[in-house]
Amino acid sequence: MDIQGIHSILLERFGESVVGSQTFKAIDPWIQVSAASIVEVCTFLRDDSRLLFNHLNDLCGVDYFEPDAKKAAKFGHEPHVEVVYHLSSLKQRHQLKLKVVVPRWKDNVEGQLPVVPSLSAVFGIANWHEREAYDLMGIHFEGHPNLRRILCPEDWIGHPMRKDYAFPLEYHGVRGR
Amino acid sequence: MSLQIEDPRIVEFDVQTDEMLVNMGPQHPSTHGVLRLLLRTDGEIVHECTPHIGYLHRCAEKIGENLSPPQYIPYTDRMDYLAAMNMNLGFALAVEKLIGMEVPEKAVHLRVLIAEIGRIASHLVGMGTYGLDLGTFSPFLYAFREREIILDLFEEVCGARLTYSYITIGGATHDLPDEIEMPDGLASLIGKHKGERLPFLDVIEIFLQWLELRIREYHTLLTKNMIFISRTAGLGILSPEMAVSYGCTGPVLRGSGVNFDLRRDGEAIYTRMYKGYDFEVPVAPFKEAPREVIVGDNWCRFYVRMMEVVQAIRLVRQAIPKYKAATGSYREPFKMNTKLPKDEVYLETEAPRGQMGFYVVGNGEGNPLRLRAKSSCFCNVSVTDQICQGVPLADIPAIVGSLDIVMGEIDR
Numbered sequence: 001m002d003i004q005g006i007h008s009i010l011l012e013r014f015g016e017s018v019v020g021s022q023t024f025k026a027i028d029p030w031i032q033v034s035a036a037s038i039v040e041v042c043t044f045l046r047d048d049s050r051l052l053f054n055h056l057n058d059l060c061g062v063d064y065f066e067p068d069a070k071k072a073a074k075f076g077h078e079p080h081v082e083v084v085y086h087l088s089s090l091k092q093r094h095q096l097k098l099k100v101v102v103p104r105w106k107d108n109v110e111g112q113l114p115v116v117p118s119l120s121a122v123f124g125i126a127n128w129h130e131r132e133a134y135d136l137m138g139i140h141f142e143g144h145p146n147l148r149r150i151l152c153p154e155d156w157i158g159h160p161m162r163k164d165y166a167f168p169l170e171y172h173g174v175r176g177r
Numbered sequence: 178m179s180l181q182i183e184d185p186r187i188v189e190f191d192v193q194t195d196e197m198l199v200n201m202g203p204q205h206p207s208t209h210g211v212l213r214l215l216l217r218t219d220g221e222i223v224h225e226c227t228p229h230i231g232y233l234h235r236c237a238e239k240i241g242e243n244l245s246p247p248q249y250i251p252y253t254d255r256m257d258y259l260a261a262m263n264m265n266l267g268f269a270l271a272v273e274k275l276i277g278m279e280v281p282e283k284a285v286h287l288r289v290l291i292a293e294i295g296r297i298a299s300h301l302v303g304m305g306t307y308g309l310d311l312g313t314f315s316p317f318l319y320a321f322r323e324r325e326i327i328l329d330l331f332e333e334v335c336g337a338r339l340t341y342s343y344i345t346i347g348g349a350t351h352d353l354p355d356e357i358e359m360p361d362g363l364a365s366l367i368g369k370h371k372g373e374r375l376p377f378l379d380v381i382e383i384f385l386q387w388l389e390l391r392i393r394e395y396h397t398l399l400t401k402n403m404i405f406i407s408r409t410a411g412l413g414i415l416s417p418e419m420a421v422s423y424g425c426t427g428p429v430l431r432g433s434g435v436n437f438d439l440r441r442d443g444e445a446i447y448t449r450m451y452k453g454y455d456f457e458v459p460v461a462p463f464k465e466a467p468r469e470v471i472v473g474d475n476w477c478r479f480y481v482r483m484m485e486v487v488q489a490i491r492l493v494r495q496a497i498p499k500y501k502a503a504t505g506s507y508r509e510p511f512k513m514n515t516k517l518p519k520d521e522v523y524l525e526t527e528a529p530r531g532q533m534g535f536y537v538v539g540n541g542e543g544n545p546l547r548l549r550a551k552s553s554c555f556c557n558v559s560v561t562d563q564i565c566q567g568v569p570l571a572d573i574p575a576i577v578g579s580l581d582i583v584m585g586e587i588d589r
Contacts, residue, residue: 027274027522054421057525058534058551076519076540084536086523086551090421090437097523125424128559136238151231151588160236 001094003029006051013044030084030097035116038085038100039143042122045087045096053096056119057086059129061137065104065163079104083116083139102139118144136161195219199570203232207310207574210584212558214577218570226565226573228558233588241548246272246346246537247511249548254340256550257586259302260529262295262331264586265344267526268550271535272346274446275522276515281505284348285450290496291334291344293489294381297388298327299529300482300489303581307479308399310578311408316398322362323391326384329360333377348508353377353500363387378497385490392487400480406467409475413564413576416473423563424556427531428485429580432478436460439527447526454495459484475579482581485529516541530554530581550589554582 003024010019010031019033019041033041045053062082066075081104088095102114113134118141119126130141131150138159141147149156158165168176202213211232217225237256241249246268253268254261266288273280280288305320328338333354335343343349354377363380364371367387375383399405415425420433430437438458440451461477463470463484470476517539525534531553540546557580565576 027520056424057532058523058536058549060536060547060549060551062538062547062549064546086534086536090435093442123424124419124422124563125556125559128555132555136236149231151234151236153231160239 001050001092003031003096006094006096007031009048009050010041010044014041028097030099032099032101035100035102038083038098039117039119039122041098042085042087042119046122050092052089052091053087055088055090056123056125056129057088057095059083059085059119059126059133061133061139061161063104063137063161063163067164081114081137081139083133085119106140113138113140115140115142117142118147120144135159138162196224201573203229207578209306209578209582212577212582212584212587214561214573216570216573221569221571223565223568223570223573226562228561230555230558230584230587233584235589237589238548238550241545241550243544245513245515245543246517246545247513250345251340251342253550254342255585256552256589257299257528257530257533257554257583258339259583260295260299261339261341262291262344263299263526263528264533265342266292267524267528267533268535269344269346270446270526271522271524271537272517274444274524275517275520275537275539278347278509278511280348280509281503281507283500283503283505284507284509286496286500286503287349287353287507288344289450289454290353290381290493290500291349293492293496294327294330296489296529297486297493298324300486301327303482303529304395304399304479307578307581308405310574311405313399313402313405316395319391319394319398322366323388326360326363326366329362330357330377330381330384333357333360345508345511347511348506350508352507378501381493382497385493389487389490392483395483400476400483401467406469406476408572408575409479409579410467410469411471411474412568412572413475413579414471414473415560415564419560419563420473423560425531425560426553426556427527427529428478428481429531429557429560431458431460432481433473434461434477439525439532443527444524446524451492453499454492456488456492459488475575478579478581514543516543517545521547525551528553530583530586531557533586552586552589554580554584554586558582558587 045051064077065079066072081102083100085098100116106112106114116139118130130144133139134147135149135152197218199216199218202208203211213229215227216223237252250265253264257264301320301324305317308316332338335341356374357377359373361371415433417433417435420430459481461472519541521538523536525532533553534551536549537545538547
């Protein structure tokens, strides 16, 4: 099924408060979904007999931010963080990209991680992908059974994939630069 | 005054004296690199198996944000270093999809040829080291003898033996060589004189003919070996539902009986490469499997890899005449100052170990805004906890080995 068909099914089921803007012109078209209802939407996408999106290919965070003040004017995006879900159906052979847009910091307080509900009850692999997104991008997945760092050491400070991440000068006596 | 206990499970663990935490890795020889498994064992039986990864983490994704796509190709080599050609191909295709580049016909067949030889080399290592995990040394030596010849051929193609950076955006860095000196290893194996010069494609054909006969030997050594069957059949069973839910791909998914291969079912930009090629996708259950085998067990995953080698040989054979007949250049030039459009693509390709995905977000500049490498082994190893419960400690290497993981790709 093509993206327009999936979009109209989602719109019919969830309404405009959940299913937000979409771009059909992009190379990989996507549908934006509100953060609060991502679990509901993904469960529906997985179980609906027309869609059957049973495979979560990828889950990752993207940080839209330009730390350099000179380049910020040309950057062209409002600062925000996106969680991108790539779903596909092994039976129906179609794929879909969902996006959840959250502020870079919760309540605009630096250091407070933005909150997105966890998909780990819907897809088994979401558990590890969300741990990675938490570790590297600094997104708090609410309801995750084991939200610990996965690639960086447990005592690492900061989230390296953030655009304004400052590289540490020293880690346990090892010089960073 | 009553005693307060924060976590009641800790006390329970203390009382049961026969439960033990065993740390396997990160320097354990059978964990294929620096994988650390934390096992909670009751005597010989493993109750819980928690993988700890990240010992090889280099944050390759962050590096990608500071480099232009052609500069990033060598970093993809270092992800799955046993199938570097397929990693190059996956990234190159993702960038081509983003900038809308058409690859010449000659480059397409060159890529199929190279990628499938890379798949053979990767599966040979998978087979050899799996034997090593189970305690038999000989298959490893045979597998590496064959792989050595492939590395020699790749050295003739691009000069490197492990990290090739050969397939690049738009095609490949060089054309295939016309005439090469027969690799010493191959010459001595088939009883030819060393130093004979032959056309490159003929040497590949000689090698394939020789390799085809060896596959029967591998089946005698491993697949049909009674000890091997009793160590693998009926163990580490991964149900198709769980395989799909945990995002397992490649031989692990097909070993569980799910018929899905991106070379056939993937996106148009990738399947177009394999258009006109005739190949089968090996999927469990197999008719020739021994009685003890259950769909989704170690044996099935191993056998899918063995069968994929046979299919890869078929594909290389078909690619040779297609490459010879193809017109056009081996490469569409990619200008170094190309600006990536304000768009984003996600593309998965069928690497030997599963579906390797690259997600590239462009922002009108030379460097991507975000580069994400979705690793297939990362997903495959996440299922370890589910399939290692209730098995004896000695079977853990057999199960983890059957997933055929490469830590460079998991930690990126």
